[in-house]
Amino acid sequence: MLHTILLIIGTIFIANIKGQSTVKFSSSCTVPICGVSNGGTSGSCSGSAPCFNFQSANETLCAPQVQCSLFDLCISGTRCATNTSICILNSCCSQPICMPRALASACVASNASATVYPPTYVTTTPPPSGVAPDTALVPIRPLSASIRLCNNATWDPNFSIISGADGATGRNATMFSNPYDVFIDQNNMIYVADYGNYRIQKFNTSSAIGTTVASTSPFQPTVIYVDGAETIYSCENAYGVMLYGRVQKYTQGNIYGITLLGGAGKCGAALNQLCGCSGIYADRSGSLYISDSENNRVLLYNTTTGSIALLAGTNGISGSQPDQLSYPGGIYVDENQTLFVLDGLNGRLQKFVSGNRTAISIPGVPMDFLYRNVVPMKGDSMGSLYIGGSYITRLASGSMNMSILFNASLVGSSRYWGNKNFVGVSFDTSGSMYTIANSMLVKLNLLSNTC
Structure with a gap:
């Protein structure tokens, strides 16, 4: 089930996770740049031009080029499973791929709220020599669980x-200090945001001993996302004169990471500033969805282009109207690009249809979401949502009503968990x-698991 990635200059071979044939990306292929006629300049898929005219059998999609591995293959080479994607024939991948229509939003010149900022190195300790380079260019989506829940x-x-x-609580390899989130990757490795110990720990299911894969001080990790290349995207906060937030990216072997967004002294309402990071999600198009809690907004960060856009909420203004948020926390994005946001101080789960x-x-969100707790939210392979807190609750795929799976005071017939919250929910294969x-x-x- 593990993606095998081989980078050879301009060619990328990626083993398809569904048993389909290998997807190949070739830099020798050319695709017209958006806005340029067929008789004009063409752009290489590996070039610097951000947007290309991708063609289906009967329409055009202007979108940035991203890795072939991020997309499903077209069914019979002609169509996609849903109308939210388009079967692209000239993508430079070895076979036609289903490209999400939502990618076009990254190439709309009139989007005044999108601004480009390069990532920067912001660490308290300079990375030592020999640290692995930051080679993961865009998020690679984790494999879905092999079992249908x-x-x-x-x-x-x-x-x-x-x-x-x-x-x-404790600081050794088998203890935590106020952990905030848990994430399981496609290899069933477990990652824990160990907030109070300023670190991210990695476990396998057969050992109680964790390995530190990220050292986050002076920031503390709140919510994490791990992609198919085992790159960690971490929401982190630090306290000074005010609360600062950042999004940090840790590739394998680089425990200090690079700062993609925010950082020390960068609390503010500009798009490249964060005043509290409480939720993060990555999609297959190479975009990060980020809850900026203190600014009452959700941002969209494109890791390919560096552009940042305001996606939900009113910038810096708290409110309870349908277009407003108040201290947003956990976020999740489904296959249709529908955004779900835990709206903390409004005590509600908000659903934003794409666009x-x-x-x-x-309805039915437990009232403990009214408190300013970071409450991570996860989705399963069928699109159902699971939320921690005083309960573990589930929003079944296609439903508009929450159901309670576990109450902390009722879990285990002979064990006592007290009134502590459940922190994070994740699933193995x-x-x-x-x-x-x-x-x-x-x-x-x-x-039990009977559909």
């Missing part, structure tokens, strides 16, 4: 402890659920 799936509440201790700045509210409660990283085995 049905809308009525259940888990055994008699959990097993992977690491940590009940109610205890619409006015949200629909999802067998469907087992992982969460953190009372400073313990725990696993709940899949009990």
Whole structure:
């Protein structure tokens, strides 16, 4: 199930995860640049021009070139599974690919809210010599779990402890200090945002001993996202005269990372500033969705072009109207580019259909979202959402109503978790659920899964 990536100058071979034939990217191919006639200049797929005229059988899509591995192959080489994508024939990939129509938004010249900022190195300790270079150019989407989690799936509440201790904190490799999030990658490796210890820890399911893969001081990690290349995208906050936020990117072997957005002394309302980072999600087009909690907004950061756009909320203004947010937290984006945002101080889950700045509210969200807690949100392979807090709740795919899976006071027939929150929810490829409660990283085995 692991992506194998081989970079050879202008050619990228990527093993397809679904058992389909290998997808090949070739720099010798040329595609017309948007706005240039067929008799004019053409742009290489690997060139610096940001936008190209990609062709389907009967229409054109102006979009940036990104890695072939980020897309599904066209069905029978002619069509896509949904109308939110278009079957591109001239992408420079070895076979026709389904490219999301939403990519066109990165190439709209009239989008005045989009500004380009280059990433910068902002670390408290200079990276030592020999640190792995930052070679992961765009996010590679994690593989979906190999098991389909049905809308009525259940888990055994008699959990097993992977690491940590009940109610205890510590700094060694088997302990946590106020952990904020958990993420499982396609290899079933476990990542924990160990907030109080200024680090991100990595575990395998058979060991209680964690390895530090990111050293975040003086920032503290709140929410993390790990892509198919094992690159970590981390929402982090630091406290000085005011709260500062940043988005940090850690490639394998580089525990200090680079700052993509925000940083020390950069709290403000400009698009490249963050005043509190409380949610992050990456999509297959190479974009990061970021909750800037103190500015009451969600930003869209394109890692390919460096452009930043205001996606949801009113910049710096808190409110409860359908187009406003108040301390947004966890975020998730589905296959249709629908954005879900936990709107913290409004105590609601907001659903923004692609291209619409006015949200629909999802009823039944537990009232503990009213507090200023960072509450990560995860989706499964079927598009259902899972949210931590005093409960673990699920919004089944296609539903408009939340359901409670676990109450912290009821989990386990003979074990006491107290009134602590569940921190983060994630799944391995067998469907087992992982969460953190009372400073313990725990696993709940899949009990039933009948669609």
